[in-house]
Amino acid sequence: MEPVPAAITALLADHHVLSLAVQDAQGPWACNAFFAYDPQTVALVFLGSLDTRHARAIQAHPRVAGCVAGQPRDISQILGLQFSGVATQVEDSTEKARVLALYHERFPETRGIASPVWKVMVDAMKLTDNRVKFGTKTHWRRAPASA
Template sequence: MALNLTAPVRDFLARHHVMTLATQGGAGPWAAALFYATDGDALVFLSAPGSRHGRDIALQPRCAATIQGQEQDWRAIQGVQIEGVAAPLDGDDRDRARRRYAERFPFVRPEAGPDAIVRALARVRWYRLRIDRLFFIDNARGLGQRQQFDAS
């Protein structure tokens, strides 16, 4: 399933590093800020499986995410709103996510990170957020301008 994202959307995702992931679980809705890396039309991230959002994903994989800058001028606001499905990764998919993430965040490479990071990485789970729908907000094109991209 391809989203066929435009260059401005791909550039936006490449310039930013943190998404806010919104999940729903037994304790209600939850949001968590997480580093991400792109992997084709998906986002990959890591988290402890026992974290609240990790437990929520295990119960209900449908989730949402946002990525935005911290602009003070409304004309400079850009951001994405995402609907999708998050899932833990194993095997080759997990290894690919690790590589993509390490390309973006060198501090997670075993040879680069301090022992504390290496130990922490041994306890995390790798996830992929498969994007079903993405909205790109770009106020530089006018207030409230938004493009929709759906997986086909």
């Protein structure tokens, strides 16, 4: 697996909310969630109740897409990340403890909150950074693109 470019990891370190798009029988749906980045597995970790529409959608259709971005008014300052991957609830106790430690390090106020833990194993990311030059893109893929 190729290393994740520094520009992408910097954005993931500087931002703390992701928007996640899912699909269910009623159609597309989106939500926001606080997240922690897991560099070991190139995944985004978030907490969420099982009774939400997005949790039910993930359980039925785990392919998701999303973005991480701020909202600058100046178009030359746009910096954002689009991603796709597979979301699952983390059930293995060792893995759950490991990713919860990442999450709690980033959001210490969540220690002691009992909530299902979710992980998006990211397949692809595209960073747009207009601060470098308008339309500057940085791409990452878990697996090389097939010819």
